[in-house]
Amino acid sequence: MHSHVFFLTRDPLSVPVARRRVRTRIASWGVLLDEDARLALDTVTSERVTNAVQHSDRSMFTVAVYVSVRLRRALVEVYDGSIVLPRRRWAGADAESGRGLELVECLALAHGAERTERGKRVWAELALPDQPVTRRQVLAGPRRAVRAVVNAIGRRGRPPIQAPYCPGSTRPAVPAR
Numbered sequence: 001m002h003s004h005v006f007f008l009t010r011d012p013l014s015v016p017v018a019r020r021r022v023r024t025r026i027a028s029w030g031v032l033l034d035e036d037a038r039l040a041l042d043t044v045t046s047e048r049v050t051n052a053v054q055h056s057d058r059s060m061f062t063v064a065v066y067v068s069v070r071l072r073r074a075l076v077e078v079y080d081g082s083i084v085l086p087r088r089r090w091a092g093a094d095a096e097s098g099r100g101l102e103l104v105e106c107l108a109l110a111h112g113a114e115r116t117e118r119g120k121r122v123w124a125e126l127a128l129p130d131q132p133v134t135r136r137q138v139l140a141g142p143r144r145a146v147r148a149v150v151n152a153i154g155r156r157g158r159p160p161i162q163a164p165y166c167p168g169s170t171r172p173a174v175p176a177r
Contacts, residue, residue, distance in 0.1 A: 002029045005064045010053050018049040022065050022076060031067055031074075034129045040107040041074060044124045047100040048078040051122065056080035058119070072128040073109070081119040 004025045008014040022045050026033065033041065045063075052061040058081030066075040088101050104111050108124035 002067045015049050019045050052078050052080040055082045074126045077123040085113045
């Protein structure tokens with residue numbers, strides 16, 4: 001399990017900074033992202049951070065990212081000073097905002113929000129693509145290497161884990177394993 005926490009100021013320029021820092025940190029852990037995973041990670045991070053910038057009443061907020069390569073999951077959390085939990089809004093066809101929660105629901109395997117002692121925590125869990133067997137796994141020991149190879153071979157042919165079907169999506173839903 002890898003984890004990283006960083007702080008950002010409540011400024012619209014923090015949104016691209018957060019995207020870049022999350023993506024860079026995940027890459028530094030040797031996790032490979034395909035185009036779908038990168039798009040989902042960037043979009044969810046942007047949505048969560050944008051809400052913190054717009055709705056927090058404090059000058060700073062916290063972003064945390066956790067990755068489990070074994071489980072093929074990434075968790076993005078944002079802590080801000082507002083106690084108001086996000087809620088689904090209806091956005092008209094011409095509206096420039098109001099679709100963030102719907103996007104997160106479509107891209108994340110799971111998501112949520114809860115109040116904390118200092119405000120709230122919003123989070124989203126995302127699927128990561130299969131990762132190649134690394135040299136580190138091979139050097140870690142024969143049992144672990146064999147297990148990694150068997151798992152990699154066993155995953156071939158299975159469809160990737162995706163979020164539930166979203167209205168307007170052309171992809172069919174694939175049930176979670």
